Amino acid sequence: MRVVFKKSYDPDIDLHEHGWSRGKIVVLLGIMILLPFFVGEYYLAEAANTLIWALAGMGLMIAVGHTGQVSLGHAAFLAIGAYTDAALMNVGMPFWVALPAAGIVAGVFGAVIAIPAVRMSGIYLAIATLAVFVIVEELVILLEPITGGVGGIMAPTITFFGISFDRYGELENFYWLTLGIVALVTWGYANLMRSPTGRSFLAVRDSEVSARALGINVTRTKSLAFGLSSGVTGLAGALMGHYIGFFNYELFSIFISINLLLVVTIGGLGFIQGAFLGAILITGMPQVIAILRDNLNASTGIDIGSIPGLDTMLFSVILILFIIFEPTGLYGRWLKIRTWFEIFPLARRDMFRRQKSYLKTERMK
């Protein structure tokens, strides 16, 4: 077990308590930066896709994982981000204006939606956000001059300082751009969570009544969280648009919303790391299934590719298993494994047993 000798409050305020964990992040970032030199075009594109999903997952994590607001409508914010970015670039705005604008438009839209919606919670909020999603989908079709309607829209090639970040032409550049944006957002997110704002999110999630008693304006906090959540998802949407290249409203289906929820739930609710683990699982699973299918077909002649809906079924099974056996998600499981090693041989089976909380009879919402 690591004991950190502290001489001031700063190690507790810092993102990392000690140099070792800071070093791990640096190494990870280094590997990610050097990735284009090690993997081929196909896997690099997959890595970029995973990063985009992780970004969208972080967006949803702010709402679901850290403020306790379930949203089934986050595909709408992806769409708003993607269309805002593409539309602005199509009228000649540079990417560095269009991308933040996409985030801001999606964020402001989310915050405005949230003001009436945050009065609801749980399943009711989920249904309300689903309604928002349906409205946005219709709007996308109706606003044909901007969105291209049913036909779709082209996301222009990103260029600045004369360098192309085209997803097909200059994949490495596009990957590095995505990585940079994801790293920046992750840093901001982690900062937020160690500041008073992040603490007020957690307070609202765990007990609204005592959050109020501490002077936290619950409605404002929830709208801020939902707005930030939508904004980050909007950024992911803009990148997703560039990644796909040409898209219409069908890209942002309800299944994207559900997959995003899977990302945060399987990844680990309430952990930024969870968004990344969930994104790796959700984007990696189809690849693993495809490889398995090919191998199985080649070696035994059994063609599981002919079974319709296999991916979806596997996802569902994984989700159910997680909810039953590991509600804290992949990251929660990792924490348990790590603790087991750190305090070896003192770990006990019931150390992580969830405690039932009694005396919650008089909860006031």
Added chain:
Amino acid sequence: MSLLQVKDLAIHFGGVKAVDGVSFAVEPGEVFAIIGPNGAGKSTIFNLISRIYEPTRGTIHFDGKDITGLKAHDIARLGIARTFQNIELFDHSTVLANLLMGRHTHSTTNFVQNMLFMPKVRQAERAHRKRVEEVIAFLELEAYRKKMIAGLPYGVRKVVEIGRALAIGPKLILLDEPASGLSVEESQDVAFWIEDMRRDMGLTVLMVEHDMSLVTQVSDRVLAVANGRPLAMGTAHEVQADPQVQAAYLGTPGEEAA
């Protein structure tokens, strides 16, 4: 001038008069206790003062200011902190984080500054931590700083809740049954802390409590309520000797026969 002045306070839930015409004034530096049988409306009075409930009638003045029209989240800023009868902590955070959440009213940085974690934010964090450490030292919570609330024993959670209220830096602290469910030693600790809060921190304490030994030990004045109506007010001994209070707790002699 009284720090807290409650006048003719009433709240009716449909036909149920949970609180009906309660008046009292708490003087600065006083320990004021409200007692009464279960369902008397004690916690409801607390919820009215902390603005969770909207009173049907009556006014609440704090520090000479009418707070009856304020929102629940405005109360802490004025210097009123509270604890809850059924512990309302943030279960998935550490003790330290819970206490830091008590500093919310003192944070001056906005979310953009926080996201960039500007030097100003770090300075503010250090200052918050320093205040929280004072609370930790006062309540002897050093061993639990980094522990999650969800895994803590009941007695410690009770203390953390008092700590979180103290972290606000209040003038008036409302303690809703601070000793319920505690062992004799633990409630003795609570008694000492209440004494210290008053003497060393200059706090005014308003508490609801069933444990009469604690009430007798620490409170200057006691208000007894039953069925939402005030019965008697005075020192703990005076109130306990009051025939109406005894009747409310024990029933009227001959009631069974009738």
